[in-house]
Amino acid sequence: MEKDTLVTVEHVAKKFCRDLKTSLWYGVKDLGSEFIARKKNDDIQLREKEFWAVKDINFELKRGECLGLIGRNGAGKSTLLKMLSGLIKPDKGRIEMRGRVGALIELGAGFNPILTGRENIYNNGSVLGLKKKEIDAVLDEIIDFSELEAFIDTPVQYYSSGMRVRLGFSVAVHMKPDVLILDEVLAVGDSGFKTKSFNKINEVIQDAAVIFVSHSMPNIATITNKILLMENGYVEYYGDNISDGIERYFNLFTGDEANVEFNQYAQVEDMTIHPSPIYSGSSTSSIPKIDYRDPIIVDLSLKVSDEIESFHVKLQITDKDLKIIGIYDSVQFQESIKNNRELHQLKFTLPESIFIDGEYAMSVFVTQYDKTISKSKHLAAYRYWRKFNMKASKELGLVPAVVYLPGITESV
Known part of the structure; x- marks a missing residue:
């Protein structure tokens, strides 16, 4: 027709x-x-x-x-x-x-x-x-x-x-x-x-x-x-x-003040997601690129209110449909961070990125663990605060999944 x-x-x-x-x-x-x-x-x-x-x-x-x-x-x-x-x-x-x-x-x-x-x-x-x-x-x-x-x-x-x-x-x-x-x-x-x-x-x-x-x-x-x-x-x-x-x-959703849900007790001053070394200084895009299985390295500058003795940080990764596909929470891996300075300069290393090709957003949550209720409460919430691109290996081809799992196959 x-x-x-x-x-x-x-x-x-x-x-x-x-x-x-x-x-x-x-x-x-x-x-x-x-x-x-x-x-x-x-x-x-x-x-x-x-x-x-x-x-x-x-x-x-x-x-x-x-x-x-x-x-x-x-x-x-x-x-x-x-x-x-x-x-x-x-x-x-x-x-x-x-x-x-x-x-x-x-x-x-x-x-x-x-x-x-x-x-x-x-x-x-x-x-x-x-x-x-x-x-x-x-x-x-x-x-x-x-x-x-x-x-x-x-x-x-x-x-x-x-x-x-x-x-x-x-x-x-x-x-x-x-x-x-x-x-x-x-x-x-x-x-x-x-x-x-x-x-x-x-x-x-x-x-x-x-x-x-x-x-x-x-x-x-x-x-x-x-x-x-x-x-x-x-x-x-x-x-x-x-x-x-x-x-x-x-x-429209990244780094927008409208995405600051709550920051009464902590404020993110700056945040940087580092690209893989192969892309450092070579890309004109403002969005860092990370190769499959390279570490995701994040620098975070943070101020926390004096009344807070210690805190944890949670990084949440979402895909283009805003679905949560990965979370790092320091409460699972280490003791709380002492609030003993005016400005905290923190570095996070997520050892191996296994997400498929695409664009992702990272949210930041500053939390305090409450032992009386065995739960964390938010001191600050910055949603979709920074973005990064995953560049999977060319050999992987089209992957109909969220992650591409590495592994070893052996004859037994």
Whole structure:
């Protein structure tokens, strides 16, 4: 099928007001301005207490393409999706959607809670412009895919969140949409349904344009062929280099003061992860590279409050999906560090790195072991504070695992 353009977004912006009363007054004024056509779309400016939630967004999506929309919480993703779905209209710019649009952007959105699952299927279909005969043709497929045969005639208000997601997703993908919009809706589904859903999304992409929002970068990398990264309402990156977009996304989390969860009793002054000797001084990248089976060496400058007599340090390593894949905790290997100086200069050596190729983040936790409860309590927590790249040996090839275990094989 010809790859015709189904979604066009040009210079789209949306503003909100921080104060409810002021927002209501502005709403009345805006309605009046629209009625007498006094204000052009491009002339709109911020007024007192207003801010841009989304500003100057541009992209185009053709049939057969899947756009991964990523960004931190509050970046403007959901606001953009609501404009694309027609729930709210932009204050500036133009959105053109061609064909039938299926959207699942909020849990339970579009469902009438007092109607049964079956009645809601017909309700959603009619809203999308389908005739009863067309809905009848796909009804059994929708029910089978959602795995809700036993509850399809039960009011939706009695459904669990997972059941609502199953029904909503099944309706959205089986109504033959030209444009499908999905906003992190599969986060609450079980693993079996997620796998089935991603296979269905890949099937739908063949004849539709898909906009997929997720905080799971492996999912983004698997099914998307375009990526748009948002930050503070603006486009941080847009293009077809998925790995570059994902890397920029993770850069937002590293060394950011927002990642200091707690530092009342200890403060990290500086932290350095040393590259392998082969890369020292030869790389233009600010992210150190470490070869497979080389040691991971970390220098840490630390200040600890005078009231703390001694402490421990925990280093936590996470992958690009922010999953914890390794932890070093000094409490397991040595006595506590005496707090007998103003600035502690510490060196950590993790003897052998066996992680596969990829980018990793290291978090730092300063702790104090409490013998009365046999647990450590946090004095400071710095999440995703520094990054490093693992460069596995060329002989290893593609490794579908988190670590590549060294070992010896012998004939006995």
